[in-house]
Amino acid sequence: MNTNSNTYTVIYTTVLVVIVAAVLAFASSALKQRQDDNVALAKMKTIMLAANYGQNADGSADKNADFMKLYNDHIVNTLVLDAEGNVVEGVDAFRDVDLKTQFSNLKKGQSVNLPVYQCKMDDGRIVDIVAMYGAGLWGAIWGYVAVEPDGETLCGAIFDHASETPGLGAKIAEPAFYTQFRGKKLSASGEFSSVTVINGGAHGSENGVDAISGATMTSKAVSESLEQWLGAYKAYFTNRTSAQKQEQPCCCCDEAECAENTESNE
């Protein structure tokens, strides 16, 4: 048979491509469920780590923790907010909100869907876990921040990155960096303000944490993204703060309590 004729070539390639496409389509549909579960589990893991659940004593992720169970046990409610702090109906925070899209909307000043995960801590208080997403030095950085019911004290935070420099910017995903956020305040002289990552050291500042030496750009990116996102959540948190002040004038959520909660989970 002449394997160089046009008809043969066309038929040959068509049959080959159809067979390959069928194999790949079969593999994709057979594995889709497992892959989606993996992605969802990874997301639950970061959310729970932000609220200091499933951590070892040094703040690193516990390899044996069952994050799906933790998530289902502790996340009692999820909300989606717009920039004015109003609840957006009909959108699921976990499934429907893509942080990357929201980030570009936020930059352009378009309407945004901001996810909030309400996490019931072991003592019954409800902590709000909010998202952030931004551009690092080389690629995307993202994370979750857990805020106490007073709307201004941080319970914990977690960050991750796509491709920051190993050993430098990549350290934002290490406990030494993100555990610093516990107990920091979202206010400066009575005004709502984000937590800043300070080059040269925070020196015990109430709303600043130490930057990573050698990773100025990534540290700055974390700081700026936090400011942008917490700024978008501002209306929601200010409401929480004023509601809290009316209900109970004495607020008793401090860093020590947060640390206690982490320990009781282990």
Added chain:
Amino acid sequence: MNKEIYTKPFFKGNPITVLVLGICSSLAVTVQLKGALVMALSVTIVTACSSLILSLLRNTIPSRVRIIVQLVVVAMFVILIDQVLKAFAYDTSKMLSVYIGLIITNCIIMGRIEAFALGNKPWPSFVDGACNGLGYGMILIIVAFFRELLGSGTLFGLQVIPASWYLENGGWYMNNGLMILPPMALILLGCVVWIQRSIQKDLQEK
């Protein structure tokens, strides 16, 4: 069957150190042994299987679209591996990120298909592909061993350098940060080539 098919890819005709193919991925995925091992296995499976399939098809492939047919088969295996890793080893697949997909462009695979599989029977082609993949993997593991040991003080994620040696715990030791970065992989690779050429004199240029 010629015995050389089995031995050549590991030393005399090693794809990385002698043919200098597949350098890009050997710089990118050798920070940790785990990633290097998964990458080595993936490349071995892809070269072996695509060599086998293309050797079976070798008398039917129209010569004008030869390269495209090769690419389609190679790409199929790479996508399959990527999908399986995403489903069963999500953390590793996240760590290797784009480099699994980039196996398609690894010259070792196309090189072995063009040079061997298209002119030989299926079984020798399969063996040739598998041994070349393993020869590639061997160098990956050697480089990753030194990078992970000296760069992070761990092997397969387990701490092997005693924690009390470290400077921050009052010791004298510090991890070498340069080991984590790609340039050091190139230097280590150069050392491997150097050692091989000093043993095997006929590789040295006059």
